[in-house]
Amino acid sequence: MNIETIEMFGFLSAIKALRLPFKGKAKSDSNLLFTSKFINDLREVNIESKTVIGKKDFKILQTLINNGDEHAKVVRGIIVSCSITAPRYLWQEIDTYKIGTERLASESTMHVEAKGLTGEELQIVKAELKEGFEQERIQWFSYQTLRRIYFQRRNHRLPEWKIFIDWIRTLPLADELIFIDRKESVVI
Numbered sequence: 001m002n003i004e005t006i007e008m009f010g011f012l013s014a015i016k017a018l019r020l021p022f023k024g025k026a027k028s029d030s031n032l033l034f035t036s037k038f039i040n041d042l043r044e045v046n047i048e049s050k051t052v053i054g055k056k057d058f059k060i061l062q063t064l065i066n067n068g069d070e071h072a073k074v075v076r077g078i079i080v081s082c083s084i085t086a087p088r089y090l091w092q093e094i095d096t097y098k099i100g101t102e103r104l105a106s107e108s109t110m111h112v113e114a115k116g117l118t119g120e121e122l123q124i125v126k127a128e129l130k131e132g133f134e135q136e137r138i139q140w141f142s143y144q145t146l147r148r149i150y151f152q153r154r155n156h157r158l159p160e161w162k163i164f165i166d167w168i169r170t171l172p173l174a175d176e177l178i179f180i181d182r183k184e185s186v187v188i
Helices: 011-018 055-066 073-077 088-094 119-127 143-153 159-169
Strands: 002-009 031-039 044-052 079-087 101-106 134-142
Touching: 002 159, 011 031, 011 044, 011 055, 011 073, 055 073, 073 134, 073 143, 079 088, 079 143, 079 159, 088 134, 088 159, 134 143, 143 159
Parallel strands: none
Antiparallel strands: 002 079, 031 044, 079 134, 101 134
């Protein structure tokens, strides 16, 4: 299994959205900078953003995250795009997470392993693919979904989930926004 981070975005949007519910934009202590340049002739897109999260905004962000998904909706906007090569059996488990993730593309077994086959021959080849067959996909995940995956899969028996969790640890502010302890709900 291999995971490679391609790009990240959304910190700027998340911080701008953080204080909107209480009309508190003016109280933000973060420094946000966004510039963009589009050159159509060369098909070049240059987008830069710089987000320095202030201490007060960061404390609010962590408080919201600790209070649960319904309060931490701004971290839905922090997105990481990645390339994952994993066995088919793991993709079935990753597909459990439908909210906050999107598959952009995947290697096609029909166009690669079964190239030129049709009908019953194609069905046979696809049916006989082993569960351990590795397939690459380009996928993105929100930080909110990565947090959910962490708490649900951190002690999973499959070694691939340990690799996935270790990859999450490499992401910016993972300790502060994904791995922070969550409050346990009290059942009455």
